Amino acid sequence: MDAIVADNLRKEFGGVVAVDDVSFSVRSGVVFGYLGPNGAGKTTTLRMIYGVLRPTSGTAYVMGHDVLREPAQAKKNLGVMPEETGLYSRLTAEENLIYFGRLRGLRGRELERRVVKLLQKLNLMEKRYVIADKLSRGQKQKVAFARAILHEPPILILDEPTLGVDVMSAREIRRMIEDYAKEGNTVVISTHNMFEVERLCQEVAIINRGRIVYQGSKDDLMRISGEKEFEDVFVKLVRQEVVER
Amino acid sequence: MKILRRGSSGIVKVTRSLGRAGYTFGKRPELIVLWKEIVDSFRDRRTIVNVLLLPLILMPVAFALPFFFISPKTNPPNVVVVVRDLNATKLVSMLMRDLPKVSFEKNIDPNKTILQNKADLVVIIPRGFSLNISRGGQSNVFYYYDPYNMKSSTAITMVSSIVERYQSRIVSDRLKELNLTESYVRPIKEVSKEVVSKGVSLASPTSVISVMLLPIFIGVIAMTGASAFALDMIAGERERKTMEALFTNPVSGTSILVGKYLAMTAIAFLSAIVTLASALASLLLMNLLFTSALGPLHRQENLNLTIIIPAAKALPLVLAGIFLAVVLAALTGNSIIAVVASFAKSFKEAQQYMGFVTMVLMLLIVAVPYMPPSMMNYLACVPVASIMVFVRDLLVNPSNLMPIAMSLVFSVIYLVMLLYVSGKVFSRESLISS
Ligand SMILES: Nc1ncnc2c1ncn2[C@@H]1O[C@H](COP(=O)(O)OP(=O)(O)OP(=O)(O)O)[C@@H](O)[C@H]1O
Numbered sequence: 320m321d322a323i324v325a326d327n328l329r330k331e332f333g334g335v336v337a338v339d340d341v342s343f344s345v346r347s348g349v350v351f352g353y354l355g356p357n358g359a360g361k362t363t364t365l366r367m368i369y370g371v372l373r374p375t376s377g378t379a380y381v382m383g384h385d386v387l388r389e390p391a392q393a394k395k396n397l398g399v400m401p402e403e404t405g406l407y408s409r410l411t412a413e414e415n416l417i418y419f420g421r422l423r424g425l426r427g428r429e430l431e432r433r434v435v436k437l438l439q440k441l442n443l444m445e446k447r448y449v450i451a452d453k454l455s456r457g458q459k460q461k462v463a464f465a466r467a468i469l470h471e472p473p474i475l476i477l478d479e480p481t482l483g484v485d486v487m488s489a490r491e492i493r494r495m496i497e498d499y500a501k502e503g504n505t506v507v508i509s510t511h512n513m514f515e516v517e518r519l520c521q522e523v524a525i526i527n528r529g530r531i532v533y534q535g536s537k538d539d540l541m542r543i544s545g546e547k548e549f550e551d552v553f554v555k556l557v558r559q560e561v562v563e564r
Numbered sequence: 565m566k567i568l569r570r571g572s573s574g575i576v577k578v579t580r581s582l583g584r585a586g587y588t589f590g591k592r593p594e595l596i597v598l599w600k601e602i603v604d605s606f607r608d609r610r611t612i613v614n615v616l617l618l619p620l621i622l623m624p625v626a627f628a629l630p631f632f633f634i635s636p637k638t639n640p641p642n643v644v645v646v647v648r649d650l651n652a653t654k655l656v657s658m659l660m661r662d663l664p665k666v667s668f669e670k671n672i673d674p675n676k677t678i679l680q681n682k683a684d685l686v687v688i689i690p691r692g693f694s695l696n697i698s699r700g701g702q703s704n705v706f707y708y709y710d711p712y713n714m715k716s717s718t719a720i721t722m723v724s725s726i727v728e729r730y731q732s733r734i735v736s737d738r739l740k741e742l743n744l745t746e747s748y749v750r751p752i753k754e755v756s757k758e759v760v761s762k763g764v765s766l767a768s769p770t771s772v773i774s775v776m777l778l779p780i781f782i783g784v785i786a787m788t789g790a791s792a793f794a795l796d797m798i799a800g801e802r803e804r805k806t807m808e809a810l811f812t813n814p815v816s817g818t819s820i821l822v823g824k825y826l827a828m829t830a831i832a833f834l835s836a837i838v839t840l841a842s843a844l845a846s847l848l849l850m851n852l853l854f855t856s857a858l859g860p861l862h863r864q865e866n867l868n869l870t871i872i873i874p875a876a877k878a879l880p881l882v883l884a885g886i887f888l889a890v891v892l893a894a895l896t897g898n899s900i901i902a903v904v905a906s907f908a909k910s911f912k913e914a915q916q917y918m919g920f921v922t923m924v925l926m927l928l929i930v931a932v933p934y935m936p937p938s939m940m941n942y943l944a945c946v947p948v949a950s951i952m953v954f955v956r957d958l959l960v961n962p963s964n965l966m967p968i969a970m971s972l973v974f975s976v977i978y979l980v981m982l983l984y985v986s987g988k989v990f991s992r993e994s995l996i997s998s
């Protein structure tokens with residue numbers, strides 16, 4: 320079964336079409352790259368999928384659950400790292416994790432074990448009792464990442480998870496994404512970072528100006544276009560789209 | 565230094581165990597939200613200021629400070645007596661004995677003395693004062709005072725009560741000579757009786773003040789406490805993008821809203837305890853400082869809650885009512901502000917709305933004590949004002965349940981309506997359309 324299906328998702332903001340009848344599906348167990356230039360509509364698409372933004376038309380399915388009709392069922396299968404980390408600035412790193420962990424049904428020793436394990440893996444132990452307001456941008460990203468995978472969801476949606484994160488921390492996050500995917504989970508990741516795509520993703524969709532211009536396996540894409548560097552393929556596709564219009 | 569750099573500021577340390585409690589506190593999502601909002605609020609300077617500091621400072625200032633300035637004991641008026649009749653020893657000795665701050669002069673310019681603020685009152689006992697009286701005639705005593713100085717009028721009251729006593733002594737001497745009684749020249753005696761309802765102790769200066777001020781404070785503190793919370797509730801979460809992350813969890817908007825209102829209630833409760841304790845302490849202080857100076861007019865009062873709550877017998881009822889009123893006021897104010905602020909496009913705009921709404925709410929609160937009692941029936945039907953009427957009736961007349969029930973029912977109806985509206989507004993946030 321497909322983990323995620325986007326079914327003619329469309330979003331207009333006061334007449335401006337941000338996402339233009341987008342359809343794609345993500346097979347279970349793959350790392351799916353959602354790519355596109357700034358303002359292409361990546362964040363808007365993902366927000367509709369993880370159920371915080373009402374589509375103008377169309378819908379999405381998470382593990383077969385319609386996000387509009389069964390939002391709770393859909394959300395139960397998801398772990399989300401939004402574009403804006405959205406940590407509570409007066410809560411400590413640990414408390415931010417406790418809050419979401421508890422809302423996801425975890426509690427007590429088990430929750431604490433997971434919180435500590437994740438903080439250790441992400442080199443955040445010394446920030447455990449520090450309020451989010453006093454964390455650097457990269458540290459905030461890492462806490463938000465930990466918060467997304469704390470309840471070990473089968474599907475992870477990450478909107479530019481390594482934005483503003485230094486090389487070392489980005490590597491930590493990437494390694495954790497890889498490990499997570501190896502356990503048979505599904506990851507949807509929106510990114511600008513071509514290295515990340517080449518390294519992590521098996522399948523990609525490319526969106527430009529609200530429209531999907533390519534969907535398929537990363538390897539197919541490289542083969543068809545005959546380019547060596549993934550970045551060049553990306554630029555070529557986006558240009559082509561611009562010229563066609 | 566190291567601790568500072570790590571950013572674990574004092575308040576975080578103090579509330580750390582509160583944070584850890586989150587691992588096990590409650591099972592339902594509402595209670596988890598309650599935990600988070602309490603921790604969050606205690607880390608917020610505004611909560612500390614509004615809930616704890618404001619009542620602690622406001623109460624003594626409002627109750628005790630004015631008395632400090634007008635009380636003849638702590639701050640007695642300065643009376644200068646110009647004695648031009650050296651035989652007026654009886655009156656002079658009475659003035660000397662009974663005025664806290666008095667000096668005697670032979671010859672000064674009374675106008676200058678008052679204008680230069682050297683005295684609050686100049687009393688002149690003119691030449692021939694005692695001679696006139698001993699001959700059965702009438703003598704003048706002159707008061708020079710500043711009509712704009714409150715201490716001047718206090719001084720006149722004090723001096724004239726002494727002169728009055730001296731006078732009645734002279735009158736009774738004169739009547740004795742003529743074999744007449746006092747009732748012959750004073751055929752009417754005025755007798756006043758305080759009318760308060762059953763179970764309410766007689767009015768004292770403190771209870772009069774508390775009936776005036778306590779409803780205002782309950783309202784004002786509940787509102788200021790609620791306003792910061794209310795602003796954060798929707799507009800703040802939206803601004804900091806925490807709302808979006810929160811709604812990626814499979815919890816309903818209603819659960820989150822209920823949790824937030826529970827937290828608001830808990831904070832309002834705490835604020836009520838601090839407010840009442842502080843009001844009580846201030847009034848006790850005021851009593852200790854000023855009772856004796858006010859003399860026999862002022863009953864000595866026992867040091868207990870009845871000095872702020874006149875209805876001694878119904879004390880548990882009144883106290884319960886006050887707590888209920890605080891919670892009602894906090895929740896009502898909170899939901900009004902939260903709903904209005906949620907319609908703002910930006911956080912700044914929300915803040916501006918909030919300022920305006922808070923002002924309107926304050927007007928409704930302050931209006932109640934200044935309106936004549938006949939207006940109370942109408943005010944009982946006005947949102948927010950109804951809560952203040954409820955407190956007032958409870959303090960003044962706890963045995964008359966009809967008006968209390970009426971203002972309470974109206975308050976609850978308005979609150980239910982507001983909670984319903986804020987619920988609608990909030991669940992709109994869980995799946996926003998823009
Ligand atoms: N809440 C909103 N109201 C109005 N317009 C919006 C809103 N959110 C997004 N847009 C517009 O929709 C378009 C797509 O935005 P979106 O954030 O989805 O792009 P993106 O692909 O995530 O870009 P980036 O790489 O910069 O994150 C943009 O033109 C943006 O201005």
Ligand SMILES: [Mg+2]
Nearest residue numbers: 361362363402
């Ligand atoms: Mg984006």
